[in-house]
Amino acid sequence: QVQLVQSGAEVKKPGASVKVSCKASGYTFTGYYMHWVRQAPGQGLEWMGWINPNSGGTNYAQKFQGRVTMTRDTSISTAYMELSRLRSDDTAVYYCAREGKHRYYYYMDVWGKGTTVTVSS
Amino acid sequence: DIQMTQSPSSLSASVGDRVTITCRASQSISRNLNWYQQKPGKAPNLLIYATSSLKIGVPSRFSGSGSGTDFTLTISSLQAEDFATYFCQQTYRTPQTFGQGTRVEIK
Numbered sequence: 001q002v003q004l005v006q007s008g009a010e011v012k013k014p015g016a017s018v019k020v021s022c023k024a025s026g027y028t029f030t031g032y033y034m035h036w037v038r039q040a041p042g043q044g045l046e047w048m049g050w051i052n053p054n055s056g057g058t059n060y061a062q063k064f065q066g067r068v069t070m071t072r073d074t075s076i077s078t079a080y081m082e083l084s085r086l087r088s089d090d091t092a093v094y095y096c097a098r099e100g101k102h103r104y105y106y107y108m109d110v111w112g113k114g115t116t117v118t119v120s121s
Numbered sequence: 122d123i124q125m126t127q128s129p130s131s132l133s134a135s136v137g138d139r140v141t142i143t144c145r146a147s148q149s150i151s152r153n154l155n156w157y158q159q160k161p162g163k164a165p166n167l168l169i170y171a172t173s174s175l176k177i178g179v180p181s182r183f184s185g186s187g188s189g190t191d192f193t194l195t196i197s198s199l200q201a202e203d204f205a206t207y208f209c210q211q212t213y214r215t216p217q218t219f220g221q222g223t224r225v226e227i228k
Contacts, residue, residue: 045219061216105171106212111164
């Protein structure tokens with residue numbers, strides 16, 4: 001079945017970087033954009049950006065420009081999200097989500113289980 | 122950025138109740154509006170896309186309507202498994218943005 005399996009929880013110090021992986025299975029990895037969304041404790045959902053696994057092209061939310069890098073390795077159907085210069089308010093659950101499309105409507109139809117990133121000194 | 126405002130922020134309801142959640146966009150988003158359900162400790166789950174199209178496998182008691190700036194998610198007869206938080210999302214303009222969520226609790 002279609003699934004996204006994310007890497008395990010991380011604990012980082014302020015100023016460090018974190019790299020989260022998202023391994024896709026059950027579908028053609030290069031056929032669907034991959035989004036990253038985060039959720040701080042008790043808060044709502046925040047879109048971070050997407051990567052086109054076919055071309056490697058990316059589109060980042062302005063808030064994260066300069067700090068986020070999304071990459072992929074098509075040989076192992078895995079997408080990555082790296083966030084640098086971590087701050088305490090980056091503590092959140094980070095989700096990867098596959099983009100579905102119907103005509104010109106877009107949505108996130110498959111989600112990973114999430115990766116908890118804790119930033120603490 | 123397009124702001125998405127949901128109301129109410131939370132509600133208490135009983136099994137069998139009809140529940141309506143509203144999502145308002147700060148500018149027109151045509152019908153580029155999706156709804157997700159999230160249970161505690163779990164990832165969001167797509168319910169409805171393009172305002173009113175039900176994802177395959179989602180029960181027919183869920184429905185969506187609206188266009189432009191005002192949208193609604195309706196649960197026609199609330200079931201025990203529907204107690205969760207619901208988020209709307211616009212994909213009309215980048216950055217995609219979500220509503221703050223509506224928590225549906227047991228009365």
